Amino acid sequence: MKQLLVFIRKEFYHVFRDRRTLLIMFGLPVAQIVLFGFALTSEVKNISLIIIDQARDVNSQELTGKIKSSAYFITDESVTDYNDIEKAFKQGTARCALIIPAGFGNDLLHGGSAPVQILTDGSDPNTAKTVVNYLTSIMTGYQQELSKTPPLRYLIQPELRMLYNEEGNGSLNFIPGVMALVLMIVCTALTSVSVVREKELGTMEILLVSPFRPLLVLVAKAIPYLVLSLANFLLILFLSVFVLDVTVKGSILLLVAESMLFITTCLSFGLMISNTTNSQQTALLLSMMGMMLPTMIFTGFMFPLENMPVPFQVISNIVPARWYFLIIKAVMLKGLGFGYVWKETLVLTGMMLATLGIALKNFKTRLS
Amino acid sequence: MSAVILDHITKTYENGKVTAVDDVSLEVSPGELFGLIGPDGAGKTSVFRILTTLLLPEKGTASVLGFDCVKNYREIRNRVGYMPGRFSLYQDLTVAENLHFFATLFGTTIEENYTLIKDIYEQIKPFSNRRAGKLSGGMKQKLALCCALIHKPEVLFLDEPTTGVDVVSRKEFWAMLQQLKQQGITIMVSTPYMDEAVLCERIALIQAGRIMSVDTPEKIIDTFPAQLFAVKAADIYRLLTDLRNDPATESCYTFGEYLHITFRGHPDTNPQQLQEWLEQRGHRNVAVKQIRATIEDSFIRLMNEA
Numbered sequence: 001m002k003q004l005l006v007f008i009r010k011e012f013y014h015v016f017r018d019r020r021t022l023l024i025m026f027g028l029p030v031a032q033i034v035l036f037g038f039a040l041t042s043e044v045k046n047i048s049l050i051i052i053d054q055a056r057d058v059n060s061q062e063l064t065g066k067i068k069s070s071a072y073f074i075t076d077e078s079v080t081d082y083n084d085i086e087k088a089f090k091q092g093t094a095r096c097a098l099i100i101p102a103g104f105g106n107d108l109l110h111g112g113s114a115p116v117q118i119l120t121d122g123s124d125p126n127t128a129k130t131v132v133n134y135l136t137s138i139m140t141g142y143q144q145e146l147s148k149t150p151p152l153r154y155l156i157q158p159e160l161r162m163l164y165n166e167e168g169n170g171s172l173n174f175i176p177g178v179m180a181l182v183l184m185i186v187c188t189a190l191t192s193v194s195v196v197r198e199k200e201l202g203t204m205e206i207l208l209v210s211p212f213r214p215l216l217v218l219v220a221k222a223i224p225y226l227v228l229s230l231a232n233f234l235l236i237l238f239l240s241v242f243v244l245d246v247t248v249k250g251s252i253l254l255l256v257a258e259s260m261l262f263i264t265t266c267l268s269f270g271l272m273i274s275n276t277t278n279s280q281q282t283a284l285l286l287s288m289m290g291m292m293l294p295t296m297i298f299t300g301f302m303f304p305l306e307n308m309p310v311p312f313q314v315i316s317n318i319v320p321a322r323w324y325f326l327i328i329k330a331v332m333l334k335g336l337g338f339g340y341v342w343k344e345t346l347v348l349t350g351m352m353l354a355t356l357g358i359a360l361k362n363f364k365t366r367l368s
Numbered sequence: 369m370s371a372v373i374l375d376h377i378t379k380t381y382e383n384g385k386v387t388a389v390d391d392v393s394l395e396v397s398p399g400e401l402f403g404l405i406g407p408d409g410a411g412k413t414s415v416f417r418i419l420t421t422l423l424l425p426e427k428g429t430a431s432v433l434g435f436d437c438v439k440n441y442r443e444i445r446n447r448v449g450y451m452p453g454r455f456s457l458y459q460d461l462t463v464a465e466n467l468h469f470f471a472t473l474f475g476t477t478i479e480e481n482y483t484l485i486k487d488i489y490e491q492i493k494p495f496s497n498r499r500a501g502k503l504s505g506g507m508k509q510k511l512a513l514c515c516a517l518i519h520k521p522e523v524l525f526l527d528e529p530t531t532g533v534d535v536v537s538r539k540e541f542w543a544m545l546q547q548l549k550q551q552g553i554t555i556m557v558s559t560p561y562m563d564e565a566v567l568c569e570r571i572a573l574i575q576a577g578r579i580m581s582v583d584t585p586e587k588i589i590d591t592f593p594a595q596l597f598a599v600k601a602a603d604i605y606r607l608l609t610d611l612r613n614d615p616a617t618e619s620c621y622t623f624g625e626y627l628h629i630t631f632r633g634h635p636d637t638n639p640q641q642l643q644e645w646l647e648q649r650g651h652r653n654v655a656v657k658q659i660r661a662t663i664e665d666s667f668i669r670l671m672n673e674a
Contacts, residue, residue, distance in 0.1 A: 006472040010461065017460045202456035206515075209420045209450040211442075212473050365441075367422040 003212055007220035014194065015224065021190060029182045029232055033239045036174045044130040049073040050085055050097040055104035063100070063142055072134050089121050096120040096131045108146070164249075164333050175240045176328035177301025180321035182236060183229055183259070184266050184295045189287040191225045191270030196283040205367065214365045222267045229263045230256070249335030258331065258341070261348050262324040266291075268355035269320075275362045295321040323348045369434060371523055371554040372396035372419060376428035379414050388414040389425070390577035396556055396570075401549045403568030404558040405663065411577040412558040413453055416527045419556070420450045432523055449521030453528040453558075455508045459501030463492055463511055466500050467518060474519030484551065485514045488544055506537030513544065524548065526557040530564065542567045562664035573667050580670040585663055592661035592669065594618065595637060598626040601651040610649060619672060628665060 015021050051067070053060050068075050076094065079085065088094040099117040107114035118135055120128040164172070195218070198204040207217055233256070240246040248255070270287060277283045296302060298316035305316055316322050323344045330336040330344075338345070372395065379389040389411045396402040404412050417423040418430055421441035430437040432444045457466045467489075471478045482489075492507050492514070500511060509529055516524060526545075530538040542564065545555055557568065565571045565585050572582040581588055601607045604627065611620045611629055620629045631637055639656040646654045661669075 003473055003475065006469055010458070010465075010469050013461055013465065014458070201459070202452050202454045203458060205417075205420075205422060205452045206450060206456050206470070207473070208422060209445050209448065210470075210473050211446045211475055366424065367417060 004216055004220055007212070007216070008223050011194065011221060011224040015228065024190065025186055025228060025232065026235065028185065029178070029236045030239065032178045032182055033175075033236060033243065036178055037244045044127050044134075045072060047073050047096060047127070047131055047134075048076060048094045049131075050076050050079045050088060050094045052079060052082065052085070052097065052099045053077065054102045055100050057105035059105035059108055059146075060100045063139065064098075066138050066142055067098070067135070070134070070138060072131075085119060089119075094121075095124075095127065096135075098135065172246055172333055173329075174301050175236070175244070175246055176325050176332060177299055179233065179236050179259070179328060180262070180299055180301075180324050181292070181295050183233060183263055183324075184291050184321055185288070186232055187225055187229050187263050187266030188270040188273065188291045189284055191221060191267050192273040192277070192283040192287050193280050194225070195221050195271065195274035196277055196280050199278055200280055208365065208367070214363060215360060218271055218360065218363055222264075222271065225267060225270075226260075226263055229266075230260065233259045233263070246332075248332050250331035250337070254338055255328065255331050258324070258327050258345065258348075261345065261352060262320065265320045265348060265352040265355060268352060268359050271359035272355055272362070275359060275364070294319050298322055299325045301325060318351075320348060320351050323351075369398075370395040371398045371400070371433060372402075372556060373431045374415070374419070374428070375430065377415070377418060377425045377430055378427040379411075379418060379423060379425050384426075387577050389418070391428070392574075392577070392579050393428075394572050394579060394582050396554060398554050399549070399552050401545060401555045401557070401567075401569045403565055403571040404556065404574055405560075405562060405565045405571050405667070406558075406574035407560050410574045412560075412574060413527055414577075415574075416450075416525050416556075416558060420448060420525055421445060447522045449516035449519065449524045451512050451516040451524075451526045451529055453531065455512060457500045457508070457512055457515060460499060462497050462499055463503070464496040466511060467514055470515040471518045476519045478518065481518055481520045484520055484548075485517050487547060488517075489514050491540075505533050506540070509533055509537065509541060510544075513541075517548070521553065523554045523556065526555065528558055528560065530559060530561065538564070562662065562667060565663040571663070573663075573670060575667070575671050575674065578674065580674060581666070588663060588666050589661050592666055594630040594669075596659055596661050596665060597629050597637075597639065597642060598623070598657050598659045599629055599642070599646070600626045600653075600655050601646065602653040603651065607646070607651055610651075619669065621668060623664070628659075630669075 015025070049067070051064050053064060064075070064077075067073055076088075079088065079097075082099070085094070085097045085099075088097075097117075097119040099119070101115065101117075104114050104116070116139070118132060120131050122128050198207065198217075208214060237248070237252075237255075241248060269291065273283055273286050273290070277286060294315075298305070298312070298319040299321045300316070305313055305322075308316070327341045327344045327348070330341050374392050374394050377389055377392045378387070380387045392411075392415060404415060406412055414423065418425050418437060419432055421437050421444050424438060433447055435441075435443040435447075437444060458469070461469065467478055471481075488510050492503070492510050495503065495507065500508065503511065513526075513529065516526070530541055533541065538561075545557065545567075549555060559565070568585065570582065570584050571588065573580040573588070583591075599607065599611070604622075604625075608620060608622065608627055611617050611627065616631050616633075618630045618632045620627055622628075639658050643654050643656040646656070
């Protein structure tokens with residue numbers, strides 16, 4: 001027992017004395033959170049919009065006022081020539097333009113309908129569509145304000161609510177994904193590297209020729225990384241709550257327990273890799289290519305799984321991060337209890353036991 | 369009973385293509401300082417790894433302290449000390465941390481066996497807070513020896529402990545081994561340096577995985593079967609080619625500034641004759657002396673015979 005404690009303490013020395021490991025361990029989650037939270041967002045904000053108001057009447061002013069007051073657009077009214085719009089598009093200074101023709105107010109109030117033109121930069125179709133939607137909904141709102149009595153007798157009025165994420169905060173979807181990704185990288189890569197390092201440095205020879213049980217080497221390697229990964233998990237949670245305004249709806253305890261399960265699975269994968277390789281580079285490459293890529297692609301936080309061809313959907317079932325992602329989403333964002341995630345938990349437990357079993361069974365008590 | 373027994377051990381690598389250890393048999397008595405002498409790639413490390421239970425032999429049996437290296441490997445691991453050829457301690461841990469770690473790993477404390485390592489450890493104690501990776505080569509070896517000794521092993525395996533260490537540290541290291549021998553520890557050491565062979569009680573000469581001779585260094589030297597001469601002249605290269613082309617020459621090779629030479633079937637050549645003969649052939653500044661063979665001479669002779 002004392003041997004194990006001393007061994008674990010030694011592992012912590014290794015981690016805290018190696019700047020690279022520390023950087024991967026605690027720099028990576030911060031970088032990921034910042035990247036996904038602020039840079040890689042799918043929300044469309046701050047669109048540069050050119051408004052050419054040729055009408056200059058009360059109604060056109062009211063409409064532009066409404067557009068300006070929404071958070072989506074940065075408006076530019078300095079352009080007056082229609083031909084300058086394309087120039088601005090080509091230079092990239094504007095992504096859409098709204099042209100209100102002369103006589104807009106008159107047409108609207110007396111003619112019953114008034115045309116406006118919306119031009120968007122179609123080279124980015126997703127943004128273009130979103131922009132059109134934003135503008136049309138602002139106009140519809142203004143139009144309803146004007147006509148006090150509904151012109152139609154039968155009106156379907158959709159009442160929209162985005163459940164579990166009312167303000168449409170894009171962070172909510174990727175936080176569980178980032179958690180899965182970071183834990184996967186930290187646990188799998190660092191654990192496998194730490195075992196292989198002993199082989200590479202030759203210390204494994206001494207460890208084997210000692211009364212210390214070879215299997216305990218694995219245990220002693222796994223425990224520090226379990227603790228550090230848990231710290232990492234709490235760091236991500238802390239960052240998401242205080243930096244990205246994500247509220248944790250479910251029980252923190254359940255969240256921690258499920259994460260422990262996932263971390264243990266990742267550790268087992270790491271140990272499995274370390275058994276089969278003899279150089280740190282190979283171990284790192286294997287855990288990065290073999291773990292990180294499938295985690296990014298098949299977890300469902302970047303690319304929806306439902307859109308994938310069936311074979312890929314089947315493959316996604318063997319990626320542990322996929323199940324963890326489902327659990328975290330359910331517990332953290334929807335506030336569901338264990339009763340709703342027991343199936344996923346069971347799958348993850350099965351994966352953990354299988355990999356841990358393989359890792360322990362393949363551990364060599366000799367050099368080759 | 370012998371402390372270490374190798375009985376017809378064979379070990380190959382890469383599915384039998386490379387034979388590292390070829391039918392090796394030898395015994396080491398308790399309390400003996402035994403040397404395994406041979407050049408790089410002779411199979412020394414493989415023998416050590418088989419004895420320390422790190423490798424499985426293909427053929428033959430090996431035992432340490434009466435325990436079989438394959439079946440009772442756990443007993444052996446509890447009782448021996450092993451210092452691999454490469455520096456194998458934690459470079460990012462300090463000297464004191466390394467020692468403490470290995471002491472605890474072997475279920476003992478530094479205090480308990482301090483007397484055993486005292487003489488060695490005192491020398492590196494001033495650096496006990498330095499990281500092991502920042503030590504000099506000699507100090508690294510001393511620390512590694514301390515770590516291998518801290519649990520008072522019954523048999524100590526040292527694989528090339530003096531390779532890459534300066535001459536002074538090598539001398540010190542051997543002095544330490546003599547002290548440890550006084551404490552009754554069986555020591556098996558390997559080295560590629562022939563001059564270290566005479567410091568062992570008994571040696572085995574190993575070449576290409578085969579044991580060529582096992583005996584005390586003195587006996588190996590005494591059984592050198594031919595007269596050995598050391599020759600030098602102004603033009604050493606011409607001397608070498610001349611001698612090698614002479615049909616009477618059995619072997620001739622450079623040895624420092626001299627050439628060592630033996631002849632076929634001239635049991636009583638004397639140095640005087642040899643010198644005159646060489647001067648007749650136009651060599652200048654010729655010096656000839658009859659010498660006693662060294663381990664290296666024996667090694668080269670055995671190697672050529674094989």
